[in-house]
Amino acid sequence: MKSLEVNFDGLVGPTHNYAGLSDGNVASLSNAHDVSSPKNAALQGLKKMKALHDMGMGQGVLAPQERPDIFSLRRLGFSGSDASVLAQAAKTSPALLSACCSASSMWTANAATVSPSSDSADGKVHFTPANLTNKFHRSLEPETTGNILKAVFNDENVFEHHLHLNDNDHFGDEGAANHTRLCTDYDDAGVQIFTFGRYAFNRAKPMPMKYPARQTLEASQAVARLHQLDDNRVVYVQQNPAVIDQGVFHNDVIAVGNQNVLFYHQQAFLNTEQFLGELRQKFSGDDLHCIQVNSDDVTVQDAVNTYLFNTQIITLNDGSMAIVAPMHCYENERVKAYLDNLVTMGTPIKEVKYFDVNESMKNGGGPACLRLRVALKESELAAVNPNCVLNDELYGTLVNWVEKHYRDRLSFDDLTDPSLLVESRTALDELTQILNLGSVYRFQR
């Protein structure tokens, strides 16, 4: 095999909880303050990684972040011992404490935008961490994300790491969740599709009315420039503002692509025909499958509730494709019927595999949110930190690590418990040794 796509899944962190932090994300708001299970969440994620590895897919692991984020709480004026910082924050602003405890870095589709070497003028694999400015709890992620990416892709001859874009809503960037790459083989030059929710400097253009558009066109253009992409192989398309207002906070809630397949909902984009025309013109192969799901078959609401499009489309070793879907798709009669039919339609997608990632789904993260795709040539894969590439042994080690350090249940009151901070740091310190990351966390520096 010359090249492959490796999914780097985020390990769910020890403070995984439901805090209702994401306005515009229906699941996050409706499950606010439920009791979570960090242990089950992490094990569900690991099971998905192991299953994909067992199917012969390249599978990597990205470490979670340091939470509670004591550094941010101190930056915002809380002082004294760590225990006192937590207690003051809980008393003054429970919402702020929750935000500083979110395990949201688990959704590594939002960690960064990645461009493979075959698309970039300098022949390197480019990474730009997403600044995630639109949500305070997520804006705490980019610096550590950058540290972790540099520790995983740690060869400067092969990998180019950029600083995240300026921390301002004008350059709001949500990473790979609004970015899809289509290609023939993974190491052929591809077409990169950047999806955005609004224009930063022109408020006369269409934008959602009810919920925020997290990504701007200008942010997407900046990433394309940094990654040295060829304009002839880049397509920018605006998300339909009406679906953002129905809970499609990232484009990967309503569209997903892999190789020569784009799978999307009829209402996903603004000016769909113009977009598809440009895509067909820029995609050089003649075998492009644009699979449109019509509203008559699956409504936007069903798509948002089941995450039909937040699925992973993967290419199996025999060249056929499979869809990795959450159980919610299986349990919804209309969506299940659609998927049953899809695999008979003569497209490259021949199979659906269902996974229980419910702990993540309850915060609005399906199978696709949990992974960052990195298309690599064999020589580039050889330059990746080998301790972060999943094999049977690493899977066993990580399962034991979770069993040893994670709590079965977590509620808001537990976030103020200073021993949760100690447990979390102990776990992460051990993890950096398992994954050979060095000192990526502030508490280690």
Ligand SMILES: NCCC[C@H](NC(=O)CCC(=O)O)C(=O)O
């Ligand atoms: N790609 C999926 C991202 C989901 C994520 N949810 C959250 O952060 C919810 C956290 C909470 O409400 O506790 C988000 O909206 O960015």
